[in-house]
Amino acid sequence: MYVKNIAAVLAFICFTAIVLVAVLGPVLTDLDPFRIVWMPITPPGQDGFLLGTDSLGRSIAVQILYGARASLAVGAAAAAITLVIGLLVGSLAGYYRGWIDEVLMRVTEFFQVLPPLLLSMVLVGLFSPTLQTVVFAIGVVSWTGVARLARAEFMKIRELEYVKAARSIGSKDARIIWLVILPNALPPLIVTAALTVGAAILFEAALSFLGLSDPNIVSWGKIIGDNRDYFLEAPWTVIFPGLAIFVTVLCINLIGDGLNDAFNPKLRER
Amino acid sequence: MQLLSIVVQRIGYAVALLIAVIIFNFILLSLVPGDIAETLAGEAGGGSPELMEQIRQSYGLDKPFHVQLFNYVIRVLQGDLGTSYYFNVPVTELILERVGPTLLLVTTALLIAIVLGTLLGVIAAQNPNGLFSHLVTILALVGFSAPVFWTAFMLIVLFVSILGILPLTGMVNPTTPSGTVYWYLEVAHHLILPSLSLASVYIAQYSRLARASMMDILGSDFIRTARAKGLSQRKVIYKHGLRNAVIPVITIAGLQFSYIFSGAVVIETVFNWPGLGTLALDAILRSDTPTIMGILFFSALVVIVFNLLTDMACRIADPRIRSSRNA
Amino acid sequence: MNVARTAPLLEVDNLQVEFSTRRGIARVLDGISLSLTAGETLGIVGESGCGKSMTALSIMGLVPQPPGRIAGGEIRLGGEELLGATELRMRQIRGNEISMIFQEPMTSLNPVYTVGDQIAETVVEHEGLSKREAMNRATEMLRAVKIPAAEQRVREYPHQLSGGMRQRVMIAMALACRPQVLIADEPTTALDVTVQAQVFDLLKDLQEVSKTTIILITHDMGAIAEMADHVAVMYAGRIIETGSVEEILKDPRHPYTKGLISCVPHLVREPPADRPVLLEIPGVVPPLTDLGRGCAFELRCAMRQARCRTEKPKSRETTPDHLCACWVVEEKASV
Numbered sequence: 001m002y003v004k005n006i007a008a009v010l011a012f013i014c015f016t017a018i019v020l021v022a023v024l025g026p027v028l029t030d031l032d033p034f035r036i037v038w039m040p041i042t043p044p045g046q047d048g049f050l051l052g053t054d055s056l057g058r059s060i061a062v063q064i065l066y067g068a069r070a071s072l073a074v075g076a077a078a079a080a081i082t083l084v085i086g087l088l089v090g091s092l093a094g095y096y097r098g099w100i101d102e103v104l105m106r107v108t109e110f111f112q113v114l115p116p117l118l119l120s121m122v123l124v125g126l127f128s129p130t131l132q133t134v135v136f137a138i139g140v141v142s143w144t145g146v147a148r149l150a151r152a153e154f155m156k157i158r159e160l161e162y163v164k165a166a167r168s169i170g171s172k173d174a175r176i177i178w179l180v181i182l183p184n185a186l187p188p189l190i191v192t193a194a195l196t197v198g199a200a201i202l203f204e205a206a207l208s209f210l211g212l213s214d215p216n217i218v219s220w221g222k223i224i225g226d227n228r229d230y231f232l233e234a235p236w237t238v239i240f241p242g243l244a245i246f247v248t249v250l251c252i253n254l255i256g257d258g259l260n261d262a263f264n265p266k267l268r269e270r
Numbered sequence: 271m272q273l274l275s276i277v278v279q280r281i282g283y284a285v286a287l288l289i290a291v292i293i294f295n296f297i298l299l300s301l302v303p304g305d306i307a308e309t310l311a312g313e314a315g316g317g318s319p320e321l322m323e324q325i326r327q328s329y330g331l332d333k334p335f336h337v338q339l340f341n342y343v344i345r346v347l348q349g350d351l352g353t354s355y356y357f358n359v360p361v362t363e364l365i366l367e368r369v370g371p372t373l374l375l376v377t378t379a380l381l382i383a384i385v386l387g388t389l390l391g392v393i394a395a396q397n398p399n400g401l402f403s404h405l406v407t408i409l410a411l412v413g414f415s416a417p418v419f420w421t422a423f424m425l426i427v428l429f430v431s432i433l434g435i436l437p438l439t440g441m442v443n444p445t446t447p448s449g450t451v452y453w454y455l456e457v458a459h460h461l462i463l464p465s466l467s468l469a470s471v472y473i474a475q476y477s478r479l480a481r482a483s484m485m486d487i488l489g490s491d492f493i494r495t496a497r498a499k500g501l502s503q504r505k506v507i508y509k510h511g512l513r514n515a516v517i518p519v520i521t522i523a524g525l526q527f528s529y530i531f532s533g534a535v536v537i538e539t540v541f542n543w544p545g546l547g548t549l550a551l552d553a554i555l556r557s558d559t560p561t562i563m564g565i566l567f568f569s570a571l572v573v574i575v576f577n578l579l580t581d582m583a584c585r586i587a588d589p590r591i592r593s594s595r596n597a
Numbered sequence: 598m599n600v601a602r603t604a605p606l607l608e609v610d611n612l613q614v615e616f617s618t619r620r621g622i623a624r625v626l627d628g629i630s631l632s633l634t635a636g637e638t639l640g641i642v643g644e645s646g647c648g649k650s651m652t653a654l655s656i657m658g659l660v661p662q663p664p665g666r667i668a669g670g671e672i673r674l675g676g677e678e679l680l681g682a683t684e685l686r687m688r689q690i691r692g693n694e695i696s697m698i699f700q701e702p703m704t705s706l707n708p709v710y711t712v713g714d715q716i717a718e719t720v721v722e723h724e725g726l727s728k729r730e731a732m733n734r735a736t737e738m739l740r741a742v743k744i745p746a747a748e749q750r751v752r753e754y755p756h757q758l759s760g761g762m763r764q765r766v767m768i769a770m771a772l773a774c775r776p777q778v779l780i781a782d783e784p785t786t787a788l789d790v791t792v793q794a795q796v797f798d799l800l801k802d803l804q805e806v807s808k809t810t811i812i813l814i815t816h817d818m819g820a821i822a823e824m825a826d827h828v829a830v831m832y833a834g835r836i837i838e839t840g841s842v843e844e845i846l847k848d849p850r851h852p853y854t855k856g857l858i859s860c861v862p863h864l865v866r867e868p869p870a871d872r873p874v875l876l877e878i879p880g881v882v883p884p885l886t887d888l889g890r891g892c893a894f895e896l897r898c899a900m901r902q903a904r905c906r907t908e909k910p911k912s913r914e915t916t917p918d919h920l921c922a923c924w925v926v927e928e929k930a931s932v
Binding site for chain 1: 554555
Binding site for chain 3: 495
């Protein structure tokens, strides 16, 4: 159990480092990730290029550094939208039950039926491929999981003694939801929030890999997508950006796991 | 008898959902900036307002919204998904050409994920603090955190570049005569990497789930009874335990079909697999709206049908939920 | 504890079982000795945690090792040593020569197989019958345990049966291969009172027909009075008194046994004024990791002496077929 804790702590440190680099990197340096700086397809380590160059001669290292911002920012923003929608739908459905629950659940099932990536691809394709569209597209298709979880939590807590007590003394619904149920539903929701950010980052990576994101902004997935055809000759153009995504999401998942363990000590006793 | 009424209920519900999707499609379509008259006129090098009006009339775009909607729903329900702007063939035809490979990929990946995931989880559960269990946990974390297309590339590096035993792209060599044994073998050969890559994310999830589920089950009373009956450890685990442990895995897998479908889109792109995914991406990049909408509708249809089938399968497999309203 | 009777069918000899816990080694069984003759019913009584179930699991060879450990003693079935037997041999014995039924019928059956399948499984495993023959035997067994419409029930799933019926299924499953010994571990504790009586009647009837030897583990003295021929009283992993049921109920010697029996509430119109309606034994069972060298009951005993703290009492025969492990009792007897 301690090993898991260490992993979570290390993951947290690593993740903070990544965020710092993403935020400060472009501020402290002044490079253009799109600038052609050398011969195309230079292997890493050669000619002073730490991670090599891509098919157009741009530095992979610089692209990864600058791409961090977009990948993380889009991930966070999309996750925020997902969580807000999901929480809203789930909490209202779980608390009020009855016809509100029925209607909201039908809406949720409707969104669950449309394959998320496909739908977001369609949305980005139909409307202009800007960063905002991407954030919106990801947020709007990913909320169903959060909604279900929130609903289950609210339904469960609603039946507990202290909620019944609050209702019996005539507390208003909004008050009960915000001050009584939500704080108690927080632990699994926080864990879900962490995982949602990870999922959003992966989602953004997939969209930009497919070429469906803002063409003027570099992100990790885009690097891989741009160099797809040269993969066999220049595997480093794919390996390193992918590694960046992998490590970031791994850290987030480990943090989420760590939080889960922290909130559920009894489950870990076995 | 009750089972039959449940079946009818579910099918009715599925149809309603489908119609909702069609309506949604139509609304999306109407939000798209520009219309077909402009597109077609633009391609022809410009057109007079009268010409545009004529084109609009021929597409029924001059009619009021709800009439258009109604016509659209009827058309789709009859199987008419419009004509591709790019290929100039009915969208339905395009889709039917590409369905097979995608379904093949998705179902294979799903099966691999369920079987492999459950096995790994069950074996890990027998020795929760052992080396194997920790390895499975690490593998699960990796599979879950890596972008699926990156995993695909990594597997390609391993199996194509280094080992050279698996092919890189496509489904089959066009020169191989279709329908022959060689053709099937080739397809299978090409299927390995794509389906394995797609499955990786879910193997990760299911092994974790199966492990937890199995650990729970191993502590239950009926396992104790099975041991008290003198059954061997293998029978206890695989006959009594596994059957119960796999239930949550199958349930979750069934719910995730739309996600696996999404993943297939990406994987198809990586491996140039001739399925709906590559068709969808191309259509989007070419602004071939009818095709895009058609694929959206069709995938929703597949997901709905699949959910219906899994619901029925669950009721058959788990005797406890046969006649309940909600699975 | 060896009385001159006909050769015993099942013998437990100074069984010791330890468990590693976070607070140290717990002596769960501390020198248990039992003897059963064929066809009799032995009751084992004691409060929760005294080791009754562990004794049963030891006989079945189902003690989880780790964290448990058989630290000593012997168990013999018809002369054959069980503790050292191979796992293969033990599997042949379980369900076949010694069967066990448990306390929670609601969860003791596998929910995804029919009850017929589960009964048939035992028969197929041990007697090598075909699936068809095994299912016939299963239906037979369901009839034997008085489940109505057995042919239909055989194809039903556990969740379609009530608790009482599930326990009957468990009995049917346990007796399907006609074992020599049936261990019933608190078979009625989780059932309604009316159903309890039915289950005990059923067990008695079945025993008459098949002459099965039964070990009945319970904390219900009433059940003991009804069903058992001999009874062993356990406390904190030790047997502190054994004898025939009449003897023990009429003339309990050990202070704990006396306390147990007097705890049974009596339904009378006018309770005697000098006696409280509900009696209890003061204190609690000591933790099994902290048992000292003396008598385990010493701290709660009204009759304790200095010797009780320092020396563990040995089991002595007070009257024929009535053994008791208590220094005070021993002294009185020798007076």
